[in-house]
Amino acid sequence: MFEKVLVANRGEIAVRIIRACRELGLASVAVYSDVDREALHTALADEAYHIGPTPAAESYLNIGRLVEVARRSGAGAVHPGYGFLAESAAFARAVGEAGLVWIGPHPEAIEAMGSKVESRRLMARAGVPITPGTAEPVTSPKAVAEFAAEHGYPVAVKASAGGGGKGFAVARGEEEAGAAFERASREGEAYFGDGAVYLEKYLPHPRHIEIQVVCDRHGNAAHLGERDCSIQRRHQKLVEECPSPAMTPEMRERMGAAAVAAARAVGYDSVGTVEFLVQDEEFYFLEMNTRVQVEHPITEEVTGIDIVQTGIRIATGEPLPFAQEEICWRGHAIEVRLNAEDPASGFAPSPGMVTAYAEPGGPGVRVDSSLRGPGLVPESYDPLFAKLIVRGRDRRDALSRLRRALGEFRVEGIATTLPFFRAILDEESFLSGDYTTGYIAERMGALRMEPAPAAGGAPPARGEGRSLEVEVDGRLFRVRVFGELSGRGGAGVQAPPRRGGGGSRRASAVEGTVAAPMQGTIVKVLVREGQEVAADEPVCILEAMKMESEIRTPKAGRVAKVAVGPGQAVRGGDPLVVVE
Structure with missing residues (x-):
């Protein structure tokens, strides 16, 4: 049994793993780049080591440096979290070759499921439903037109090594075939070092539902039910629910069995997620994520099973402490992702310094965050900096709790996705649970969102206003002041112009x-x-x-x-x- 774990990641997932280690009585080792020197995960870990400059390629993606620090620190195991090297078979092998324990599936499973083409072959042999698609990578836009001649448009063009919405493009007609092929290939090369792409029939209005699986090294396997991840932008998830509003017990049983079959097909031996597209009451294999998933907390909330700790225990050689028939689901949980993005400007990135930060609390509210007060959300990494998770007796109760928690959440200094989440709680199709992956494209224009605050604590633009607290005769009032605040405490009539940019796709x-x-x-x-x-x-x-x-x-x-x-x-x- 190892006694110390190096966490080869940053941000909220590093914090989550460090806390899990502490509860298990394990010491934790954090790593950090130049920009993360004062990050929360470095403060919470028992030890922290600098691994290089800010660019991920020179720090969090530097396999040699990470292994060197693990050995230097005396860590007996490495947990990769999600993102960065979490699904790198090369990293898993390097960890094993250094005599350390990899907290994740064996490298061959990572490779098999990392190749979307190979994983489709494996799933077909295992009897898991797959969408019509090419069995081999394609080499030119001409192949897109040939595939469409048989299956029709739209056609999904996917990087074989892609995932997380990267290396994915859709050709809705012949005129888009070339651009879709080029984009998917380019992103595959840029993000995963592999420009190979394959084709699938694109389902226009599916739900995106995934099944959490857990498999140990003794042949035991189980699923922990589903998560509905259909509300997403450019295939990047924003909201997740457990259970899915669209799931029936019969479909859960069928999808759960398919997910376990998918995991067994590669001899899986860790926690992981099998993703499906669901349309017209049929489901199709999308991909398997061979790591802990961003949205794992909602499954933890309804099953009572700590997924991160379970993954660590599996890596020590322990058998699963539960059987499939012992798993039950209680209540309803929802997660929303707080990204440094401005939803009113096409979700343009908005990194920078958070000048004020206060989390909600109370019954049924959980926040997994990379912050515990004002701090930096660096521009060099993923925009996700916190996750708000709520749990209720049922979906209606969870929605009420989400509304209350969102009202309490305070983030100032940067634009965030908070206004989007507040807005969808007034939108009927979300409230009814009748939504698909096309939700944002279909509903975004009708959402009424509060404007993003000006960055860095600067005065807001005309019409946006600033919140102030005023006490009159012992009673506290919260008011909004419009215009520029003068040095005498008054408000002038001229407001400074809104800062340029803000990430809008249409440049000035x-x-x-x-x-x-x-x-x-x-x-x-x-x-x-x-x-x-x-x-x-x-x-x-x-x-x-x-x-x-x-x-x-x-x-x-x-x-x-x-x-x-x-x-x-x-x-x-x-x-x-x-x-x-």
């Missing part, structure tokens, strides 16, 4: 200059000098906080100058393209 143009809406890296330039462009045409692709955004020109004209190139880092406001 000053005298024909299309500027970067946020700090990031240019992935690709889509136009050339002398080219004629139409209004709202994309001119380049910008990556910020692990998300790609198309930067569009607000006006038609001729491209007079291209000021950037692929791989170039830019700041908000930097000129990208000049259109005359």
